[in-house]
Amino acid sequence: MFRGYGAWALVLAAVLAAPAAHAQIPAEGRPPTEHPWAYKHFFVWHDGGGWHLRATTEGYYHRFSGWIDSEGGIGNVLPVVPGTPLGVNWRQVQFDLAVRGAENGFDWQQAAPCVTLSLLIDGVQQPGKIAVGYYQGHPMGFAPFQVCAAEAAPAPVEPAPIVGAEPEEDPGEVAEGPEMDPAAFQPVLAPYGEWVNVPPYGLAWEPYASVVGPDFVPYTNGHWEYSDAGWLWVAAWDWGWAPFHYGSWTYVSGVWAWIPGSVWAPAWVSWRYGGGVVGWAPVGPRGVVPGDVHYTYVSEVRFGAAVNLRTHLITGPRLLECERTTRFLGGPRQAGTRWSVPIHLGPPRPLIERALGHPIVRASVVQIQRRALPPAGIRGVRYATGASTMHPFVARPGPERPAARPVRPGFARPPLERPIERPGRPEFAHPARPAAPAGRPAAEARPGLAPRAIAPPPKPKPKPIPMPPRKKKKP
Numbered sequence: 424m425f426r427g428y429g430a431w432a433l434v435l436a437a438v439l440a441a442p443a444a445h446a447q448i449p450a451e452g453r454p455p456t457e458h459p460w461a462y463k464h465f466f467v468w469h470d471g472g473g474w475h476l477r478a479t480t481e482g483y484y485h486r487f488s489g490w491i492d493s494e495g496g497i498g499n500v501l502p503v504v505p506g507t508p509l510g511v512n513w514r515q516v517q518f519d520l521a522v523r524g525a526e527n528g529f530d531w532q533q534a535a536p537c538v539t540l541s542l543l544i545d546g547v548q549q550p551g552k553i554a555v556g557y558y559q560g561h562p563m564g565f566a567p568f569q570v571c572a573a574e575a576a577p578a579p580v581e582p583a584p585i586v587g588a589e590p591e592e593d594p595g596e597v598a599e600g601p602e603m604d605p606a607a608f609q610p611v612l613a614p615y616g617e618w619v620n621v622p623p624y625g626l627a628w629e630p631y632a633s634v635v636g637p638d639f640v641p642y643t644n645g646h647w648e649y650s651d652a653g654w655l656w657v658a659a660w661d662w663g664w665a666p667f668h669y670g671s672w673t674y675v676s677g678v679w680a681w682i683p684g685s686v687w688a689p690a691w692v693s694w695r696y697g698g699g700v701v702g703w704a705p706v707g708p709r710g711v712v713p714g715d716v717h718y719t720y721v722s723e724v725r726f727g728a729a730v731n732l733r734t735h736l737i738t739g740p741r742l743l744e745c746e747r748t749t750r751f752l753g754g755p756r757q758a759g760t761r762w763s764v765p766i767h768l769g770p771p772r773p774l775i776e777r778a779l780g781h782p783i784v785r786a787s788v789v790q791i792q793r794r795a796l797p798p799a800g801i802r803g804v805r806y807a808t809g810a811s812t813m814h815p816f817v818a819r820p821g822p823e824r825p826a827a828r829p830v831r832p833g834f835a836r837p838p839l840e841r842p843i844e845r846p847g848r849p850e851f852a853h854p855a856r857p858a859a860p861a862g863r864p865a866a867e868a869r870p871g872l873a874p875r876a877i878a879p880p881p882k883p884k885p886k887p888i889p890m891p892p893r894k895k896k897k898p
Contacts, residue, residue, distance in 0.1 A: 450474075450538075450570040452557025455746055459525045460709065462674075465542050465553040466528075469572040473499070474538065477528040478520050481709060483623055487527070488519040489542040495535030502529045537571040558743065596766045600652070600668075600687030601796065607803030608665055608683050615662055619680070624673065624708060627680040628666065635660075641672045641679060641705040642692055643719055644733045647726060648791060649783050654769040655689035655795055659731060663794050667691075672705040682708055687796075688764035691755060693718075696770040698748030699778070700737065701726040703769075706754055720745040723778035726770070 450469040457466040461479040465487065468475055478487035491497070492515045500511050504527050510517035520527045544552055548565040555561070555570050562568035608628070609618060616630040630639060645658040645667075658667050666672075670684035671691055693712050695702035702718035712718075720737040737745060752769060755762045776782050797804045 448555045448560040448562065448568065448570045449558065449573055450556045451573045454554045454557060454559045456554065456559065456712070461526075462707075463544060463552060465544070467540065467553070467555045467570060468557070469570075473530055473532040474572075475528070475530050477503070477526050478522050479526040480522050480524055481707070482524040484521065484523045486519065486521055486545050487543070488546070489540065490515055490517045491531075491538055491540050493533040493535045493538045495533055497531050497533050500529055500531045503527050537569050539567050539569045541567040599763075602685045602687065602805045603665075603669055603797065603801075604803030604805075605670075605683035605685055607801065608669070611665055611801070612662060612681075615660075621673065621675055621680050621682070624682045627673070627682050629678055629680045630666075639679060640719065641681075642667060642690065642703060643736060644731065646729050646731055648729060648786050649727075649772055650689065650786050650791070650795075652689045653764070653766040655791070656692075657791055657794050659733075661794065664796055664798070668795060671708045673707050686762060688755070688762075689795075691764065693754035694752035694769045695720075695745075695749040696752050697750045698745070699723055700745050700749060701770050701775075702745060702749055712754075717742060718746070718749075720749075723770070723775055727775040727779045727783060 450467060453468050453470060453475075454466050457464075457468075457477060457479070459479060460481055463480045463483075463485045464478070466475075466477040466479070476491070478485075494514065496513050497511070497516060500509060500516055502509060507518075507520065507527060507529070509529060516529070516531065518529070542548070542553055550562045550565065553561055612618075612628050615634045616628050618626060618628055621627040632639070635644070642656055644660070645656055645663065648655050648657050656667050657663075666681040667690065668687055670682050673680050673682060690703075691706050692703040693706050695718055700720045700722055702720040704712045704718040706712055720742065721732050721735050722737075725732060725735040753765075754768075755764050772783055792798075
């Protein structure tokens with residue numbers, strides 16, 4: 424795989440001799456969005472332990488290849504997954520990684536402060552899928568790029584622990600709401616967006632920019648209400664009861680797409696809190712925030728004021744400060760193949776009340792049913808046992824907290840969600856192979872018998888070519 428180092432060296436020398444196409448990218452600090460099962464991405468950073476390169480996918484097969492080069496020499500190259508083949512010489516590392524979920528990559532050390540990289544995903548240069556350092560810089564252009572270590576790393580500020588806010592109910596309890604047939608969403612949302620095929624998820628809905636605006640981000644045009652089911656998102660659109668309380672969102676090629684789901688939740692988001700701000704971000708089909716997505720942040724006062732937050736979002740350089748000063752609170756939980764959102768997930772209500780200076784009145788979900796629950800007359804709605812249109816929720820014990828993620832290697836692929844139902848497409852079932860007769864051992868288990876070789880089919884004999892009749896000579 425890694426032969427012909429001489430040719431590589433000639434090409435690399437020509438590349439390094441060319442003038443730099445852009446400024447050096449600072450590499451200090453681990454990127455905040457780097458974690459196993461993140462959307463397909465390259466992550467590169469430097470810290471006290473040396474240099475690190477990671478390739479991650481959300482569970483689907485991708486190839487990550489390329490090379491790194493350092494003039495001062497490279498040493499102590501250690502792959503993340505033992506046995507991963509790497510082409511290593513004194514100043515270069517060449518790699519070709521097949522990643523299907525979790526992560527792979529390698530660590531190394533070098534004497535020089537900078538390193539040059541050329542990174543490919545599925546054989547194509549994708550600068551937008553490369554995050555460097557804590558500030559997640561991207562290379563500008565498609566040429567090999569250079570990243571450098573700094574003397575002082577921008578170490579993240581450890582948020583203060585959230586104390587003084589004990590939950591009123593069991594934090595694992597969930598409100599089981601009405602379920603929906605995913606196919607029933609198509610006529611409801613068709614006037615406001617387009618239904619398209621988004622691999623590998625299948626049928627998904629993309630809202631029209633003329634309806635939601637060109638800068639649309641889920642869970643930004645509306646406000647939060649504290650309800651019987653916890654912090655509940657109330658969208659500013661009448662159709663918001665569907666894509667913000669069922670299913671999940673994915674971010675593909677710069678466009679948000681909604682993937683239908685059957686389970687209701689007050690909001691399918693992941694939460695951060697601390698430093699006087701509240702943050703949230705939509706989660707993907709596997710309960711994690713897409714790698715290209717940043718959290719949305721507002722102040723505690725705006726969060727609890729029940730006003731439209733679209734014009735009160737924190738933007739600009741303050742976003743990086745919010746990432747550093749907030750603490751991750753959690754997101755949806757999984758039990759088997761079913762996802763749920765616990766009641767009281769999100770910022771503690773007593774702390775929001777302290778920031779507001781007055782208590783928050785808990786609203787019943789029925790009071791805001793028009794934009795949080797399926798309206799009357801919608802087909803495909805199924806209520807849980809003991810629930811009805813006037814009392815749509817039944818409190819159930821939530822799934823137990825998952826065990827801590829094991830250290831690499833050995834990540835297990837999470838189970839997939841219920842497949843999306845596509846109307847009009849027949850399903851084909853392959854007939855099962857008949858079982859062997861009972862009492863007859865397999866051929867390899869029968870002593871004294873060698874496996875019978877299957878003779879190749881006989882070659883067809885060539886047909887004789889008919890010869891023209893010979894003319895008889897006249898005497």
